[in-house]
Amino acid sequence: MALIVQKYGGTSVGSPDRIKNVARRVAQYHSRGDQVVVVVSAMSGVTDNLIKLAKEIMPLPNEREMDVLLATGEQTTIALTAIALHSLGVPAASLTGAQAGIVTDGVHTKAKIQNITPKKIHDLLNQGQVVIVAGFQGQTIEGQVTTLGRGGSDLTAIALAAALKAQLCQIYTDVDGVYTADPRIVPGAKKLDEISYDEMLELASLGAKVMQSRSVEFAKKFGVIFEVRSSLNDNPGTIVKEETRNMEEVVVRGVSLDKNQAKVTLVAVPDKPGIAARIFKAIGDSNINVDMIVQNISHGSGAPATDLSFTIDKPELLKAQKVIDSLKKEVGFGQVIATENIAKLSIVGVGMKSHSGVAGKMFDILAREGINIHMISTSEIKISVVIDLAKGEQAMKTVHQAFLG
Numbered sequence: 001m002a003l004i005v006q007k008y009g010g011t012s013v014g015s016p017d018r019i020k021n022v023a024r025r026v027a028q029y030h031s032r033g034d035q036v037v038v039v040v041s042a043m044s045g046v047t048d049n050l051i052k053l054a055k056e057i058m059p060l061p062n063e064r065e066m067d068v069l070l071a072t073g074e075q076t077t078i079a080l081t082a083i084a085l086h087s088l089g090v091p092a093a094s095l096t097g098a099q100a101g102i103v104t105d106g107v108h109t110k111a112k113i114q115n116i117t118p119k120k121i122h123d124l125l126n127q128g129q130v131v132i133v134a135g136f137q138g139q140t141i142e143g144q145v146t147t148l149g150r151g152g153s154d155l156t157a158i159a160l161a162a163a164l165k166a167q168l169c170q171i172y173t174d175v176d177g178v179y180t181a182d183p184r185i186v187p188g189a190k191k192l193d194e195i196s197y198d199e200m201l202e203l204a205s206l207g208a209k210v211m212q213s214r215s216v217e218f219a220k221k222f223g224v225i226f227e228v229r230s231s232l233n234d235n236p237g238t239i240v241k242e243e244t245r246n247m248e249e250v251v252v253r254g255v256s257l258d259k260n261q262a263k264v265t266l267v268a269v270p271d272k273p274g275i276a277a278r279i280f281k282a283i284g285d286s287n288i289n290v291d292m293i294v295q296n297i298s299h300g301s302g303a304p305a306t307d308l309s310f311t312i313d314k315p316e317l318l319k320a321q322k323v324i325d326s327l328k329k330e331v332g333f334g335q336v337i338a339t340e341n342i343a344k345l346s347i348v349g350v351g352m353k354s355h356s357g358v359a360g361k362m363f364d365i366l367a368r369e370g371i372n373i374h375m376i377s378t379s380e381i382k383i384s385v386v387i388d389l390a391k392g393e394q395a396m397k398t399v400h401q402a403f404l405g
């Protein structure tokens with residue numbers, strides 16, 4: 001008998017039939033005598049639709065109200081999943097994030113889990129029930145509804161697996177596991193048997209939405225080993241765990257493409273101490289995450305000035321533009337150029353630590369395809385470039401072929 005946490009994503013619960021399929025899978029584990037905690041997402045498309053509805057009313061809706069709205073998606077699925085289990089004669093109870101004891105900070109739409117008190121879950125499990133928990137949501141200590149950022153059901157599952165000391169954590173999705181690239185874009189992508197936390201974290205943060213990046217960070221911190229696998233077949237999936245020595249033999253583990261970024265350029269920013277600090281403090285205070293930053297050397301005659309570019313998540317562009325506008329007078333920069341027509345292409349692998357020439361090879365491949373690089377950033381285990389959105393998928397396929405084909 002084991003305590004198992006299973007998470008089913010949006011497509012896996014996307015219709016009544018799919019929910020029945022999930023219930024059949026869960027019932028198998030339950031009949032073996034396992035204690036099963038099931039985390040579910042909203043049915044596919046539901047969260048996007050709720051966001052769209054709110055934006056039809058107002059472009060920048062209040063974030064507290066967005067959380068109240070978005071949490072309804074998962075609340076629908078927990079009840080339907082419980083009903084599907086009941087129809088099979090399996091005792092099951094659904095819990096919202098708050099009822100499951102998930103306490104978060106108060107940063108609406110991207111709250112962080114502060115602690116979990118899983119007493120209610122344990123009580124229900126000890127009664128022989130399957131417990132179904134709403135993913136993606138929690139509650140502040142004051143009782144405000146919060147959500148954990150897009151894809152946040154992954155985080156609910158990993159955090160519950162840690163809090164419950166589960167023997168198994170399975171993330172069920174609509175692909176067989178983690179691939180060397182998004183299999184929907186790169187048909188030649190190969191499924192990986194295993195991947196290190198660091199590589200999965202980089203791939204996830206760089207656009208491979210198969211796992212929410214914060215959930216991988218959490219898994220690494222608490223040593224939660226998990227498996228990404230399909231809810232539609234019984235194929236073994238991908239195990240995500242701490243790096244082992246033989247993992248370094250592979251230079252590039254995967255390629256990812258992030259089409260969800262926007263670039264902002266501030267032209268002629270005064271080149272003097274404290275200006276970048278002023279700009280990025282204001283952006284940080286608004287809880288906008290900045291990814292890449294590039295500052296050029298001063299140009300022109302007269303007072304030294306420089307161009308400053310940075311990237312953020314697309315949905316935060318409107319909010320960022322508001323912050324930037326409010327700084328214009330005080331900081332005294334020129335034009336602000338914002339574009340959503342960019343993509344970030346990245347290659348990731350722990351083997352890069354011990355192999356050289358990888359960046360040169362990547363840039364050469366892009367040059368031969370006539371693709372211009374706007375920004376570059378690197379870490380020990382990844383190389384990212386910002387390119388035109390329109391060339392993103394072509395670039396991804398070519399780079400994947402060259403390194404992993």
Ligand code: ADP
Binds near residue numbers: 151179182209210254
């Ligand atoms: P869920 O609703 O189950 O959480 P997501 O849509 O969030 O599922 O994530 C699964 C999707 O992630 C897949 O359908 C696939 O298109 C995409 N994906 C992107 N990169 C990868 C990758 N490297 N390996 C596997 N899937 C990937």
Ligand code: ASP
Binds near residue numbers: 149152154
């Ligand atoms: N329903 C939420 C989303 O679409 C959370 C999740 O699916 O993990 O982002």
Ligand code: MG
Binds near residue numbers: 009154209210211212
């Ligand atoms: Mg997901």
